[in-house]
Amino acid sequence: MFMLSSLTGKSQCNYELCITDDFGDGWNGNTVDVFVNGNLYGNYGASLVGTGPECFFIALNNGDDVDVILVAPKGSGTSLRRLFVEGNGLNSSFAIHQDYSGNARDKVISLGIGVGSGYLFETTFKKEVFSDLTGERGTLMGAIQGLFAAQYSILRKKGHSPSEAFNETVEEATQSLYPLVAENGMDWMYANCSTTAQRGALDWWKKFRDAVYPVFEELYASVESGEEAKITIEANKKTNYREGLDKELSELKESELWITGNEVRKLRP
Secondary structure (H helix, E strand, O other), X not given: OEOOOOOXXXXXXXXXXXXXXXXXXXXXXXXXXXEEOOEEEEEEOOOOOOOOOXXXXXXXXXOOOOOEEEXXXXXXXXXXXXXXXXXXXXXXXXXXXXXXXXXXXXXXXXXXXXXXXXXEEEOOHHHHHHHHHHHHHOOOOHHHHHHHHHHXXXXXXXXXXXXXXXXXXXXXXXXXXXXXXXXXXXXXXXXXXXXXXXXXXXXXXHHHHHHHHHHHHHHHHHHHOOHHHHHHHHHHHOOOHHHHHHHHHHXXXXXXXXXXXXXXXXXXX
16 A cells, blocks of 8 residues: 655655555566656565565655556456456556646556556546445445345245255355356346246345445445544554454354355365
8 A cells, every 4th residue: 555645844754655465476576666756766566475565665755746646456356366367357447646747647547457457447546445445345245245144044044954045145146147247237137037036136126225225325424434444444453453353254254154155165066
């Protein structure tokens, strides 16, 4: 993460550049160049080993000209890495906070193309943070786990076996339906499924929308107020964060839902 803010007075401030690698094998010779006043200030990343992080301090003076840009791939680092190696990529957003050089737009688009983005769409730093935090807590991870857990629990309560409950809740969705939605859209999915699935989905999707809409309103308000960022920062500052995280993650890993999922994945053809 590299954060810059306006400097005031005749001051020099040190900014911290921390680099990590989700895949865990370093940056394979790739680097980040930092230019100040059009001159190369430093080259970082070649020495990164494993996941990192590796941090560097960059000294800036009041009046220094610095381009502040952002490229945000729409997916996990693991997916980005795998797709890049395959010659593919993920769509990305980009933002320009400061353009002192007059070339920031060319730079940021080049970065997006460089990581393999299929297309790029423009946003702002603030909107990227707000939409990202909402998505992670919502349909990308938080809400979807909540839906999986609720449906699985109901099916088990009504006498369905773990295998049946998991397959009807998770396996069919992730292995069959979601890839088709990704390729063709939900409208195509509704038009090309059995009549029982079609009628049921058309009758029930708005009920689910109306039920969760207030939760998403609450979520976005928490993101917009800065509360979600504060919670994350405070949690990560704790010296025992990893121990607490492991305990939280074990609740998922040791739940019947995902124990069953682990066994089902072993049986995939």
